[in-house]
Amino acid sequence: xxxxxxxxxxxxxxxxxxxxxxxxxxxxxxxxxxxxxxxxxxxxxxxxxxxxxxxxxxxxxxxxxxxxxxxxxxxxxxxxxxxxxxxxxxxxxxxxxxxxxxxxxxxxxxxxxxxxxxxxxxxxxxxxxxxxxxxxxxxxxxxxxxxxxxxxxxxxxxxxxxxxxxxxxxxxxxxxxxxxxxxxxxxxxxxxxxxxxxxxxxxxxxxxxxxxxxxxxxxxxxxxxxxxxxxxxxxxxxxxxxxxxxxxxxxxxxxxxxxxxxxxxxxxxxxxxxxxxxxxxxxxxxxxxxxxxxxxxxxxxxxxxxxxxx
Amino acid sequence: xxxxxxxxxxxxxxxxxxxxxxxxxxxxxxxxxxxxxxxxxxxxxxxxxxxxxxxxxxxxxxxxxxxxxxxxxxxxxxxxxxxxxxxxxxxxxxxxxxxxxxxxxxxxxxxxxxxxxxxxxxxxxxxxxxxxxxxxxxxxxxxxxxxxxxxxxxxxxxxxxxxxxxxxxxxxxxxxxxxxxxxxxxxxxxxxxxxxxxxxxxxxxxxxxxxxxxxxxxxxxxxxxxxxxxxxxxxxxxxxxxxxxxxxxxxxxxxxxxxxxxxxxxxxxxxxxxxxxxxxxxxxxxxxxxxxxxxxxxxxxxxxxxxxxxxx
Amino acid sequence: xxxxxxxxxxxxxxxxxxxxxxxxxxxxxxxxxxxxxxxxxxxxxxxxxxxxxxxxxxxxxxxxxxxxxxxxxxxxxxxxxxxxxxxxxxxxxxxxxxxxxxxxxxxxxxxxxxxxxxxxxxxxxxxxxxxxxxxxxxxxxxxxxxxxxxxxxxxxxxxxxxxxxxxxxxxxxxxxxxxxxxxxxxxxxxxxxxxxxxxxxxxxxxxxxxxxxxxxxxxxxxxxxxxxxxxxxxxxxxxxxxxxxxxxxxxxxxxxxxxxxxxxxxxxxxxxxxxxxxxxxxxxxxxxxxxxxxxxxxxxxxxxxxxxxxxxxxxxxxxxxxxxxxxxxxxxxxxxxx
Numbered sequence: 001x002x003x004x005x006x007x008x009x010x011x012x013x014x015x016x017x018x019x020x021x022x023x024x025x026x027x028x029x030x031x032x033x034x035x036x037x038x039x040x041x042x043x044x045x046x047x048x049x050x051x052x053x054x055x056x057x058x059x060x061x062x063x064x065x066x067x068x069x070x071x072x073x074x075x076x077x078x079x080x081x082x083x084x085x086x087x088x089x090x091x092x093x094x095x096x097x098x099x100x101x102x103x104x105x106x107x108x109x110x111x112x113x114x115x116x117x118x119x120x121x122x123x124x125x126x127x128x129x130x131x132x133x134x135x136x137x138x139x140x141x142x143x144x145x146x147x148x149x150x151x152x153x154x155x156x157x158x159x160x161x162x163x164x165x166x167x168x169x170x171x172x173x174x175x176x177x178x179x180x181x182x183x184x185x186x187x188x189x190x191x192x193x194x195x196x197x198x199x200x201x202x203x204x205x206x207x208x209x210x211x212x213x214x215x216x217x218x219x220x221x222x223x224x225x226x227x228x229x230x231x232x233x234x235x236x237x238x239x240x241x242x243x244x245x246x247x248x249x250x251x252x253x254x255x256x257x258x259x260x261x262x263x264x265x266x267x268x269x270x271x272x273x274x275x276x277x278x279x280x281x282x283x284x285x286x287x288x289x290x291x292x293x294x295x296x297x298x299x300x301x302x303x304x305x306x307x308x309x310x
Numbered sequence: 311x312x313x314x315x316x317x318x319x320x321x322x323x324x325x326x327x328x329x330x331x332x333x334x335x336x337x338x339x340x341x342x343x344x345x346x347x348x349x350x351x352x353x354x355x356x357x358x359x360x361x362x363x364x365x366x367x368x369x370x371x372x373x374x375x376x377x378x379x380x381x382x383x384x385x386x387x388x389x390x391x392x393x394x395x396x397x398x399x400x401x402x403x404x405x406x407x408x409x410x411x412x413x414x415x416x417x418x419x420x421x422x423x424x425x426x427x428x429x430x431x432x433x434x435x436x437x438x439x440x441x442x443x444x445x446x447x448x449x450x451x452x453x454x455x456x457x458x459x460x461x462x463x464x465x466x467x468x469x470x471x472x473x474x475x476x477x478x479x480x481x482x483x484x485x486x487x488x489x490x491x492x493x494x495x496x497x498x499x500x501x502x503x504x505x506x507x508x509x510x511x512x513x514x515x516x517x518x519x520x521x522x523x524x525x526x527x528x529x530x531x532x533x534x535x536x537x538x539x540x541x542x543x544x545x546x547x548x549x550x551x552x553x554x555x556x557x558x559x560x561x562x563x564x565x566x567x568x569x570x571x572x573x574x575x576x577x578x579x580x581x582x583x584x585x586x587x588x589x590x591x592x593x594x595x596x597x598x599x600x601x602x603x604x605x606x607x608x609x610x611x612x613x614x615x616x617x618x619x620x621x622x
Numbered sequence: 623x624x625x626x627x628x629x630x631x632x633x634x635x636x637x638x639x640x641x642x643x644x645x646x647x648x649x650x651x652x653x654x655x656x657x658x659x660x661x662x663x664x665x666x667x668x669x670x671x672x673x674x675x676x677x678x679x680x681x682x683x684x685x686x687x688x689x690x691x692x693x694x695x696x697x698x699x700x701x702x703x704x705x706x707x708x709x710x711x712x713x714x715x716x717x718x719x720x721x722x723x724x725x726x727x728x729x730x731x732x733x734x735x736x737x738x739x740x741x742x743x744x745x746x747x748x749x750x751x752x753x754x755x756x757x758x759x760x761x762x763x764x765x766x767x768x769x770x771x772x773x774x775x776x777x778x779x780x781x782x783x784x785x786x787x788x789x790x791x792x793x794x795x796x797x798x799x800x801x802x803x804x805x806x807x808x809x810x811x812x813x814x815x816x817x818x819x820x821x822x823x824x825x826x827x828x829x830x831x832x833x834x835x836x837x838x839x840x841x842x843x844x845x846x847x848x849x850x851x852x853x854x855x856x857x858x859x860x861x862x863x864x865x866x867x868x869x870x871x872x873x874x875x876x877x878x879x880x881x882x883x884x885x886x887x888x889x890x891x892x893x894x895x896x897x898x899x900x901x902x903x904x905x906x907x908x909x910x911x912x913x914x915x916x917x918x919x920x921x922x923x924x925x926x927x928x929x930x931x932x933x934x935x936x937x938x939x940x941x942x943x944x945x946x947x948x949x950x951x952x953x954x955x956x957x958x959x960x
Binding site for chain 1 (some may be wrong): 465467475550557584592599605606
Binding site (some may be wrong): 323324325326328330 | 942945947
């Protein structure tokens with residue numbers, strides 16, 4: 001198990017390093033350098049920035065320096081918002097995004113998994129057909145399409161919910177969370193259904209039944225633990241999906257989260273923030289993936305004991 | 311329980327020898343059909359998949375031919391007729407904030423979205439199939455290293471890389487093709503490699519080896535046709551993925567540049583005016599949803615139809 | 623011999639898209655106390671469905687249509703599901719074909735062993751653990767305490783099948799149904815497992831229904847043999863009788879496809895040509911007639927009854943050749959003796 005975790009940790013580190021390197025290359029690939037795009041920059045500030053990023057120095061040296069800054073968790077200042085650092089943005093705005101994200105994950109797990117299991121046990125009955133029809137719509141309609149539709153119906157037409165903003169009442173959370181949760185919810189339901197179907201056709205389920213276990217015992221002890229595993233492996237991409245979803249959702253609902261900040265940095269070409277946040281998000285997602293891998297390792301005895309899948 | 315019947319009254323020739331029925335002795339349970347004919351037969355039975363298939367054809371026709379017949383162009387502005395509601399002054403779907411005909415833009419934007427979906431998918435599948443095919447065929451250490459590279463890239467959050475690429479390269483249709491194609495080939499590479507590895511073990515490949523087929527011949531004649539099933543499924547399911555990503559990029563401000571349009575661009579432009587002109591968002595939103603649904607249904611149907619394990 | 627299990631006119635069907643598949647179509651037989659009965663036949667002949675019907679574990683879209691399954695005086699088909707659960711694992715337990723897939727990969731051997739003891743007998747954890755260890759000792763698994771904490775993938779195939787047998791034995795059932803218990807094992811291990819089953823059955827006086835397509839296995843273990851074809855029993859009798867004097871052409875075919883060392887190479891291994899019929903529309907008359915080398919006109923239209931023979935009333939065959947009016951055929955047709 002320790003070997004497995006260590007192995008995962010190192011591949012995550014390598015991926016992070018590759019990502020940092022990509023951002024470094026990108027920064028230098030921007031035509032004229034990251035700071036040359038705006039004209040009206042005072043000479044002193046420009047020089048200051050170039051010095052901060054060591055742009056006057058040879059590339060390898062810059063690269064080392066860049067890596068060093070990242071390792072010291074210094075993601076640099078904002079170029080457009082004077083006196084603010086990327087770290088300030090993260091401290092202030094990430095908790096908002098995290099709250100939306102966590103609520104969405106909880107919602108999608110709580111609804112998606114039972115829906116999938118029920119579908120599997122009612123295979124090809126109306127419950128199954130209905131759930132799977134809704135689920136395929138869920139995976140086909142992106143969150144940034146659901147959000148305006150919800151907003152139009154629930155806020156603008158029916159006036160049940162506030163149309164935008166965050167943090168004043170729980171009602172403001174309803175639409176963003178539902179929009180974000182729909183895709184993972186539908187995916188969970190589909191995954192859980194197919195893995196449950198897969199498991200209940202296995203011989204060891206026949207064995208469990210032939211022992212005289214009740215249906216509930218069979219499902220709880222023998223089906224669930226096996227069926228949940230593919231769902232766990234999907235948690236990594238899911239978190240990434242929710243995170244990139246927040247980029248757009250926060251914009252649509254005018255939520256002051258880090259995702260909106262990220263999109264602003266794109267539209268304003270605030271390169272230092274863009275790169276800093278990219279690295280932050282990258283590191284965050286890699287950490288989440290590592291966590292998921294570890295959870296998976298604990299669920300699967302084959303990994304627990306030998307450190308290998310299969 | 312079991313007793314001997316006292317059977318009488320049989321016709322005189324009842325116990326005449328007739329022997330086995332020859333066909334039954336080499337009975338083939340089902341008529342031999344080719345893989346593709348079989349798959350097509352199964353697909354045709356799937357109502358949703360077939361309905362989606364025809365929906366997609368209609369969409370393609372509408373978006374590629376439709377814009378010529380609306381009487382407007384996607385770029386001509388008319389500042390006297392901005393934000394018209396659907397049906398007003400000859401604009402069936404209304405106009406946008408620059409007085410451009412929504413219907414024409416919707417059809418034209420659909421062309422862009424579908425192009426992005428199809429081209430980006432094809433690129434990523436080309437790259438992935440080649441990479442995975444080589445990796446699987448080479449086997450051994452080469453395979454090991456090539457797959458290690460895939461694993462590492464897999465660990466990188468690719469959406470972020472797409473954003474960076476688009477920022478650096480600038481947002482144009484071609485750059486969207488390239489960015490998406492370059493980034494989404496990994497899954498394909500894994501699928502093809504897996505297929506190749508398992509096919510390599512099968513007898514017909516061994517047989518081909520024994521008669522002295524070269525590696526390339528093997529790749530082309532045996533392995534590629536046999537991996538076509540999963541490739542087609544991945545392609546079909548990759549298209550909505552790419553359409554989705556393009557629309558998402560548009561919301562971030564990295565979509566195709568004006569005056570060109572895509573559904574994503576139109577939807578994101580519309581969101582700002584949701585309160586007053588909801589149709590400017592609703593039409594492209596519905597278009598994206600219908601298209602993605604159709605491709606997903608078709609992809610699911612194809613997977614069921616092409617998966618030989620389901621053959622009963 | 624006292625009868626433990628009595629299956630009467632059992633009919634089980636599967637309702638598929640294409641129609642009703644009568645997988646088991648009127649099967650009747652008895653199993654005596656402490657007796658081992660083998661059910662043989664090709665795959666798809668209904669032998670496994672018979673076994674699952676006895677346990678009432680027929681999966682969707684299957685359904686037991688009619689019949690009786692009487693175990694020690696009680697008709698299992700009339701029990702409520704809750705009562706049936708008390709029979710499974712307690713009175714009747716099962717051993718499946720592939721020990722790799724029949725054990726849950728994410729639960730320990732110990733957990734899976736103790737599960738049925740805890741379920742059926744009012745015992746605490748420590749006692750259940752003790753029982754699990756005893757069961758493992760019974761099937762001659764070395765260092766049983768250590769095995770309890772292990773997962774299935776840590777055991778070899780033979781060991782896993784022993785663990786399966788231990789699980790089947792753990793509540794001291796009256797009847798064990800072994801569905802192809804050795805098919806997925808190495809040949810050397812097969813012999814060990816059969817030997818083990820034989821000894822255990824003798825020690826514990828447990829009845830066994832052995833389902834197999836391998837007549838070599840049958841000879842080693844069974845007292846009586848039931849030959850099934852296309853959902854029906856075609857021949858039925860004591861194992862010695864079946865080997866010495868098989869009556870049904872299908873049984874002849876089965877016996878000829880067992881390689882035997884004592885035969886001279888004059889008699890070659892002969893396959894039964896063709897495949898079992900499509901049970902959606904089974905052949906009229908005798909179901910075997912399309913593949914039968916001895917088919918007569920009557921076989922195509924009339925279903926043969928069970929004929930006994932002059933020597934013994936316990937040996938029955940459902941074949942028109944047994945009719946007094948039928949021509950006499952020897953078991954080995956000229957066509958196949960080279």
